[in-house]
Amino acid sequence: xxxxxxxxxxxxxxxxxxxxxxxxxxxxxxxxxxxxxxxxxxxxxxxxxxxxxxxxxxxxxxxxxxxxxxxxxxxxxxxxxxxxxxxxxxxxxxxxxxxxxxxxxxxxxxxxxxxxxxxxxxxxxxxxxxxxxxxx
Amino acid sequence: xxxxxxxxxxxxxxxxxxxxxxxxxxxxxxxxxxxxxxxxxxxxxxxxxxxxxxxxxxxxxxxxxxxxxxxxxxxxxxxxxxxxxxxxxxxxxxxxxxxxxxxxxxxxxxxxxxxxxxxxxxxxxxxxxxxxxxxx
DNA sequence: AGTGGTTTGGTACTTTAGTATGAACTGATT
DNA sequence: AATCAGTTCATACTAAAGTACCAAACCACT
Numbered sequence: 001x002x003x004x005x006x007x008x009x010x011x012x013x014x015x016x017x018x019x020x021x022x023x024x025x026x027x028x029x030x031x032x033x034x035x036x037x038x039x040x041x042x043x044x045x046x047x048x049x050x051x052x053x054x055x056x057x058x059x060x061x062x063x064x065x066x067x068x069x070x071x072x073x074x075x076x077x078x079x080x081x082x083x084x085x086x087x088x089x090x091x092x093x094x095x096x097x098x099x100x101x102x103x104x105x106x107x108x109x110x111x112x113x114x115x116x117x118x119x120x121x122x123x124x125x126x127x128x129x130x131x132x133x134x135x136x
Numbered sequence: 137x138x139x140x141x142x143x144x145x146x147x148x149x150x151x152x153x154x155x156x157x158x159x160x161x162x163x164x165x166x167x168x169x170x171x172x173x174x175x176x177x178x179x180x181x182x183x184x185x186x187x188x189x190x191x192x193x194x195x196x197x198x199x200x201x202x203x204x205x206x207x208x209x210x211x212x213x214x215x216x217x218x219x220x221x222x223x224x225x226x227x228x229x230x231x232x233x234x235x236x237x238x239x240x241x242x243x244x245x246x247x248x249x250x251x252x253x254x255x256x257x258x259x260x261x262x263x264x265x266x267x268x269x270x271x272x
Numbered sequence: 273a274g275t276g277g278t279t280t281g282g283t284a285c286t287t288t289a290g291t292a293t294g295a296a297c298t299g300a301t302t
Numbered sequence: 303a304a305t306c307a308g309t310t311c312a313t314a315c316t317a318a319a320g321t322a323c324c325a326a327a328c329c330a331c332t
Contacts, residue, residue, distance in 0.1 A: 041177075044180040047181055048181040049187070052185040079279060089261075090260040092318070103282085105282060105283090106280050108281095109280075121320090122228060125225075129226070215308075229288075239312085241312060242311060244291090251290080257290095259290090
């Protein structure tokens, strides 16, 4: 946030300076008007590109980031979420158990709880719903 | 493609006209230079935004579009691909069969072939690999 | 110290997924 | 006409997934 303000401040300052400079240059005849206009055009072109990229980046990350609030509202615990990630990696219950250093039985319990919390009948359906909810 | 060329042609034409107009306006004194510069700045700002949005859209769709060549190179048939989509929707073999009006046995055959073609051990792993390959 | 939520793990069971194999039919290609 | 790839389906089997239920241990909170 602070960074954004600083960047914008410098940007506005630079543009004001550019305006004043170009006005002076045209009036005093040091530069011809076409050249000045070209500089202005190029500068604003890149300003447009930059600002647009910024806003798109924000929108992009917002649509891809994990919705932690949704996870909480679904009452999915930390461990259950780790199991969900294991499922999304295509692991079997046994493999998830080995990864998390617990037994397959434990994973089965977590999976069963996950399915009921996500209102899914299968792990593949859980994946599909989890994607819809932006929690993976 | 034709659309793009027309748009760019009109854009360049418009900019050239703007240049000529602004030069005339400044020389003849009908407009002051600040106003002209402001117009140029605004126009190029939006040109920058527009072009950037275009290029990002292309890049975006390229990363999300389905890689049909990859599907072919993996020797995945039309029917097998339909089954893969069923899996990605979280359907069971039986449900996929009902959707495609064939028996569960047929779906099992397709799934088994899919798994070997994708070098996966489970349907969830097939999903993960299919995403990596950008084929779903 | 007791409560509630989480994590762990077990047994016993049902359901679904996946493999292996064989076979018949279709449509396009040569 | 013969071949090949794709689709269909079946049987019989093994493996994995999922359910239901129970129980112990843990941690944070009041």
